[in-house]
Structure formats: C-alpha cells, structure tokens
Amino acid sequence: MQRDDLKTLLEGILAEMGAPEHAVHLERPRDPAHGDLATNVAMTLASRLRRPPRAIAEELRDRIPAGHPGIRAVEIAGPGFLNFRLTSGAIAETIVRILREGEVFGRGPGEGRKVNIEFVSANPTGLLHLGHGRQAALGDAIASLLEWTGWDVHREFYYNDAGRQIERLAESVRARYEQHFGREVELPEDGYHGSTVREIAEAFADVEGDRWLDDESGHGLEVMREFAVDRLRAEQDRDLNAFGVRFNLYFLESSLYEDGRVDRTVEALRASGNVYEKDGATWFASSRFGDQKDRVMIKSDGSATYFLPDVAYHITKWERGFEDAINVQGADHHGTVARVRAGLQALGLPEGYPEYVLHQMVTVERDGQEVKFSKRAGDYTTLRDLIEEVGTDVTRYFFLMRKPEAHLVFDLDQALDQSDTNPVYKVKYAHARMCSILRKAAADDAEFLTVDPQGLALERLDHPAERELIQQLGSFPDVVARAAEARAPHLICEVLEQTAGQVNAWYHAGNPSRDPELAVLHPDPELRSARLALTRAVRTVLANGLGLLGLEAPERMVRA
RNA sequence: GUCCCCGUAGCUCAGUCGGAUAGAGCGACCGCCUCCUAAGCGGUAGGUCGCAGGUUCGAAUCCUGCCGGGGACACCA
Structure with missing residues (x-):
C-alpha cells in the first residue's frame, strides 16, 4: 500500500458516489496525531455534491473495504479531513522501493523533451562575481532537476564578446600596457579600473614585448582585445571547473554577426511590419507585444543595440529544436525580458518564450555586518x-x-562552521554516519549490505521516529518533481536538512547511553537487519539529494 | 511616476494546488554528557504572518488599496 494505491482506491469510490474524475490530494499531515496520510476531498467535494463535508467523509470511510491491506484505521477529524493510519508493513514498503531503485530513486519518467538552460553568461570583461556564482549553482541545479524529471537538458553559456563593453576592455588593456612601459596615459573615462586588467596588460607585455607601443599596423587594439578575451574566458572557465559546472556549449555573440544572423534578424523584423524610423534611429514596436515602450534596435550611428543579437540568439535556440528554454539571470536583467520576448513573438515564436528565472543579489555577512573581502585590492x-x-x-x-x-x-560565520549548525555539514554528517554504521555492520557480516529487503522484517520498524523517517524518505521523489516544476532547488535543500535532522535524532536516540533498544546494531538479528536496510535507504536518499545538487556525499568526514 | 520581486519568531528563512494548533535552523535560556568514530545530546521560551479591506465553510496563501525594502525603467551592456 503506497500513496498512489490509496489515491486510486479513493478515486474509485468517489466515482461510485457520483463524483468521477475528482482530484484527490493525499498528503502527509504535519501533526503525526493526524495519521500517516490525510485528504481533504470531503471538503472540496462539499459544494459539488451539495452535502456536508462530514457526511461525505463518513460515507467515504464506510465504503472502504474493512481490512483493506495496509490500512490500519480511517478517522474523520476536524471539518471533514479523512485521516489514514497505515500498517508498519505498508510504510516499510518504501524501503524496499528505495533499495531496489538505488541511485535512480527520485527520478521520474519524462518523455525526454529538449530544454535549453542558459546561465552564467558573463561578459568576458572580468572575473566571475557572486551573482555569477549564484547563477552557476542555480542553473546547474535546475538543469539537474529537469534531468531527474526526464528532460533532455542542454546547458549553455552565452558570451557577449562583441560590442562596446569589449572595446572598453581592449582600450583599458592598451592604457595599462602603455603605462607598463612608462608612458603617461590615462585610463579611458569609462574604462575598467580593476587589477585584473592590469594583470592582463602585464601578461600581454610579457608575451609581446613593447612591439605594440607604437602601433603602426593599426591592429594593436584588436590583438589586445583577443588576448584579453581569451585570457578572461580561461579564468572564468577555471572557476567554473572548480565549481563543478560544465556546459554543453559556449555560444559566442560575435558569431551572430559573423554568420549574418543579426542582419537576417533585422530583415525578419522589418518584414513583420513592426519596425519604424524615428529621430534617425530604427525602432522596434515592442509595445505591441506587451513591452512598456518601443525600443531602439539600430542606433543613429548605425550600430545595433543589444536587443538585436539577443533576439537572433534566441532564434537559434528555437531553430536548434529547443521548444523550451530557460534563462537564469540576475534580476537586474528584468527590463530586457519583455522586449526580447516581444521581438521573438513578432517573429512567430510563442508568447512567453523563453522562460526566465531571475534571481536577486548576494551579499556576504560576517558578524552580522556586510563584508566585501577581496584578495584583489579595489575589486x-x-x-x-x-x-x-x-x-x-x-x-x-x-x-x-x-x-x-x-x-x-x-553568512560567512555559518559557512565556515563545520559543525551540525552548518546545514551542509549536517547533511553530510548524516550521510557519513550511515556509511559508518554500514562499515561497522559489514565488518561483522557483509551480507547485511546486499540482502534483498523484501524478506526482512521491516514491519518491526514501528517506532514513531522510524515511521516518520521512512515516510520522509518516501516523499523525496515528490519533492524532486515539485522542485523541478517550480525551478526551485531550495526545496531539495529543505528536504535534505529535514531528513538529516530526523536521521540524526533517530541515530542519537539509539545511543547506548540513552536507549540501546533503538540502536541500529541491535543484538536481535531480525531487528538489526531491518534497521540496516533503513540505514541503507537513508544513505541512498541523502546521496541522491546531494548528488542532484552537485555536492559530494562523503563516506567519512575528514577534519579540515 | 510606471513595472517586477520581497515583507512570517531576536536573526536567516520554509510554508507553489486556500485546510486542522503557522514550521525549521541559528541565537537565547534550562538540563545532560563523551556516546553504534563524528566537530555534542535533550528540552523550554519566543508570532497582531507589514497594515486595511474583500472573496469563502475556511486566507500567511487568492483579489484591491496603502506602507516599508530591493531592482528595472538609455540611441549602455
């Protein structure tokens, strides 16, 4: 008896009662006194059946066959909740399922639809900052969540390696380069003042010497630009690698100009009839598609605004077969959402393409005070x-x-703490602790680790802490599905922390100095085997959750 | 001024389909202790869910208005 079985049973009964196809929501009540599973159908059905909720609940209860396998009791409570108490055996079936599915426990079926997830997309004009970091973690985790729920996921990084910002970068490098050789030059008005640019200029000087000081060929700036972009991309890649994030594709904005896509986008937009000239510039009538106002697409000096390559880029996503695309960006990009969608809509793409996950800023605190620590002065x-x-x-x-x-x-203080008060360590400890017990058990009898859980006396795991823990483990696939749907990795953190908390409480309760009866390694072989199966199930769920977030699930903790 | 996000315990935050007595961690306070190796364990206190209306059997959750915080509103990227 699993939740889905009960749901099917109830839906069948509802059909007999004149309410076919009524959605049944079964959830685990917060309060254990309300049973193992509860539903509010009697209340949601009250208006449809024109009967009081409690009367519906009573009929529902009476129609459930007495002695239905797995159900121990059905109670009616409050305004009309139906509370189900399950047998220990029914609950313990979850352990069998977890151990059979192993590292795929929590994964859903899905049809393998293609989805493009674009994230980080930093300009190659400096090192990655904390916002990029949040984006890297979020994008990668959302990608994993979608993989877990059956999507064919493609991770993409878009490099804005064309345009004014890159020119500013090149000009800044040139100024630093000339300064390096003792010339009195100023950084450009809007140049980059950070130390990174100086380091790049010095590296450039090391490689090229002073031969670009008096640039007779006129290529100097371009050479410096390429050098700087390559260098910064390499630096960013180094950080992303260290962070454990991999992309399927790095898409270069410059390629959109090179292969004519930007020009074709201009033509297509003109052909759509949503383009007009005003004040010497070319405008796109994005307000016709829900944007707050129209936007310039070609400036009066003839150059494109950012809008054009952005639209061209998203067209390539669509043409590459991504009917679903998710962009993870900082909330400061909020303003571009409507106009990009408008441009795409004018070209026939669906409304609301692409989907955006906009995240807020990151601040670092120590001792309750915001800190800006940087190993690079002034950065x-x-x-x-x-x-x-x-x-x-x-x-x-x-x-x-x-x-x-x-x-x-x-919170740096919490982040640096390696005790259980740091949620990351709390979860890792719980995992390592399970591994530790299993090692110890294997030393006595290695069979415990592989034995088929089906034959075990799992119904003996009937202590409240065990029942709740097992049900918590059983909820993992639902949480993954919900987190994927909502693009909300924090729900995985939430469930991991909760689970780890329950695991640690369960473990500590069995401490010899407290209650040896609750010890996993109980002298009674039947009970010990059942608890070891639960231990394995816990380890599996914690490892799967950590893995989903891209974190190590350590078998033992090493003091740092 | 317009648009988006946020406002829940001292702090940081969960609470996505409206449901039972609004939860967790940290901190605080009170106990215990060295333990199936785990940088501790158990418990207690702590709330007008920003404010005011509305919708309904029922609202932290949905709607409207207001207040407070953040962000976006260029021929910048």
Whole structure:
C-alpha cells in the first residue's frame, strides 16, 4: 500500500458516489496525531455534491473495504479531513522501493523533451562575481532537476564578446600596457579600473614585448582585445571547473554577426511590419507585444543595440529544436525580458518564450555586518575568493538554499562552521554516519549490505521516529518533481536538512547511553537487519539529494 | 511616476494546488554528557504572518488599496 494505491482506491469510490474524475490530494499531515496520510476531498467535494463535508467523509470511510491491506484505521477529524493510519508493513514498503531503485530513486519518467538552460553568461570583461556564482549553482541545479524529471537538458553559456563593453576592455588593456612601459596615459573615462586588467596588460607585455607601443599596423587594439578575451574566458572557465559546472556549449555573440544572423534578424523584423524610423534611429514596436515602450534596435550611428543579437540568439535556440528554454539571470536583467520576448513573438515564436528565472543579489555577512573581502585590492568579491574561503560544496549549497527571487545573505560565520549548525555539514554528517554504521555492520557480516529487503522484517520498524523517517524518505521523489516544476532547488535543500535532522535524532536516540533498544546494531538479528536496510535507504536518499545538487556525499568526514 | 520581486519568531528563512494548533535552523535560556568514530545530546521560551479591506465553510496563501525594502525603467551592456 503506497500513496498512489490509496489515491486510486479513493478515486474509485468517489466515482461510485457520483463524483468521477475528482482530484484527490493525499498528503502527509504535519501533526503525526493526524495519521500517516490525510485528504481533504470531503471538503472540496462539499459544494459539488451539495452535502456536508462530514457526511461525505463518513460515507467515504464506510465504503472502504474493512481490512483493506495496509490500512490500519480511517478517522474523520476536524471539518471533514479523512485521516489514514497505515500498517508498519505498508510504510516499510518504501524501503524496499528505495533499495531496489538505488541511485535512480527520485527520478521520474519524462518523455525526454529538449530544454535549453542558459546561465552564467558573463561578459568576458572580468572575473566571475557572486551573482555569477549564484547563477552557476542555480542553473546547474535546475538543469539537474529537469534531468531527474526526464528532460533532455542542454546547458549553455552565452558570451557577449562583441560590442562596446569589449572595446572598453581592449582600450583599458592598451592604457595599462602603455603605462607598463612608462608612458603617461590615462585610463579611458569609462574604462575598467580593476587589477585584473592590469594583470592582463602585464601578461600581454610579457608575451609581446613593447612591439605594440607604437602601433603602426593599426591592429594593436584588436590583438589586445583577443588576448584579453581569451585570457578572461580561461579564468572564468577555471572557476567554473572548480565549481563543478560544465556546459554543453559556449555560444559566442560575435558569431551572430559573423554568420549574418543579426542582419537576417533585422530583415525578419522589418518584414513583420513592426519596425519604424524615428529621430534617425530604427525602432522596434515592442509595445505591441506587451513591452512598456518601443525600443531602439539600430542606433543613429548605425550600430545595433543589444536587443538585436539577443533576439537572433534566441532564434537559434528555437531553430536548434529547443521548444523550451530557460534563462537564469540576475534580476537586474528584468527590463530586457519583455522586449526580447516581444521581438521573438513578432517573429512567430510563442508568447512567453523563453522562460526566465531571475534571481536577486548576494551579499556576504560576517558578524552580522556586510563584508566585501577581496584578495584583489579595489575589486569586488569574486566567486574565486568565496570558494577559497569556504569551499566549493558550502558555496554551492548556500547559493541554492534560498529561493531565487529572494535576496541572499551569505553568512560567512555559518559557512565556515563545520559543525551540525552548518546545514551542509549536517547533511553530510548524516550521510557519513550511515556509511559508518554500514562499515561497522559489514565488518561483522557483509551480507547485511546486499540482502534483498523484501524478506526482512521491516514491519518491526514501528517506532514513531522510524515511521516518520521512512515516510520522509518516501516523499523525496515528490519533492524532486515539485522542485523541478517550480525551478526551485531550495526545496531539495529543505528536504535534505529535514531528513538529516530526523536521521540524526533517530541515530542519537539509539545511543547506548540513552536507549540501546533503538540502536541500529541491535543484538536481535531480525531487528538489526531491518534497521540496516533503513540505514541503507537513508544513505541512498541523502546521496541522491546531494548528488542532484552537485555536492559530494562523503563516506567519512575528514577534519579540515 | 510606471513595472517586477520581497515583507512570517531576536536573526536567516520554509510554508507553489486556500485546510486542522503557522514550521525549521541559528541565537537565547534550562538540563545532560563523551556516546553504534563524528566537530555534542535533550528540552523550554519566543508570532497582531507589514497594515486595511474583500472573496469563502475556511486566507500567511487568492483579489484591491496603502506602507516599508530591493531592482528595472538609455540611441549602455
């Protein structure tokens, strides 16, 4: 008897009662006194059947066959809730399922539809900052969630390697380069002042010497631009690798100009009849498609605004077969959403394409005070700084544990703490602890680790802590499905923390100094085997959840 | 001014389809202790869910208005 079985049973009975196709929601009540599963159907059905909720509940209860396997009791409570108490055996079936499915427990079927997830997409004009880090963690986790729920996921990084910003970068490098050789030149007005540009200029000087000081060929700026972009891309890749994020494709904005896609987009937009000239510029009538106002697409100096390559880029996504596309971006890009969608809609793509996950900013606090620590004087805090400070897994987890649309306060004190008060360690400890018990058990009898759970006396796991823990484990696939649907990795953090908390409480309750009867390694072989099966199930769920978020599930903790 | 997001315990936050007495972690307070190796364990206190209306059997959740915080509103990217 699993939840789905009960749901089917209830739906059948409802059909007999004159309410076919009525959605039955079964959930695990917060309060254990309300049973193992509960439903509010009697209340949601009250108006449809024109009967009081409690009367419906009573009929429903009476129609459930007495002694139905797995059901121990059915109770009516409150305004008309139906509370089900299941037998220990029914609950323990979850363990069998978890151990049979192993590392795929939590994965859903899905039809393998293609989805493109674009994230990070930093300009190659500096090192990755904390916002990029949050985006890297979020994008990667959302990608994994969709993979877990059966999507064919493609991770993509879009490089804005064309345009004015890159020119500013090149000009800044040239200024630093000339300064390096003692010339009195100023950085451009809107140039980059950080130390990164100086390092690039010095590296360039090391490689090329002073031969571009008096640039007779006129190619100097271009050479510097390429050098700087290559260099920064390499630096960013280094950080992304360290962060454990891999992309299927790095898409270069410059390629959109090279292969004529930007020009073709202009033509297509003109052909759509939504383009007009005004004040010497070319405008796109995005307000016709829900944008707040029309936007310039070609400036009066003849150059394109960012809008054009952005639309051209998304057209390529569509043409590459991605009917679903998700862009993970900082909330400061909010303003571009409507106009890009408008452009795409004018070209025949569906309304609302692509989907956006916009996340809020990250601030770092220590001692309740915001800190801007940077190992590079005068620069912002980089992702690299943070990873070096607290480690990859902690950084990833902290970036994921809040919902994207909420501002994220990164608490350095908590991040640096290696005790259970740090949620990352709490979950890892719980996993390592299960591994530790299993090692110990295997030393006595290795068979415990592989025995088929089907034949075990799992119904003996009837302590409240065990029943609740098992049901918590059983909810994991639902949480994964819901988190994927809502693009909300923080729900996985939530369920992992809850599970780890229950696991630790269960484990500690069996401490010899407290209640040896609850010890996993109980002298009674039947009970011990059942608890070891639960231990394996816990390890499986924690490992799957950690893996889904891109974190290590350590078999033993090593003091850092 | 217009648009988007946020406002829940001292702090950081869950609470997505409206449901039972609004939850967790940290911190605080009170106990215990060295334990199936785990940088501890158990318990207690702590709330006008920003405010005011509305919808309904029922609202933290949905609707409207207001207040407060953040962000976006270029021929920038």
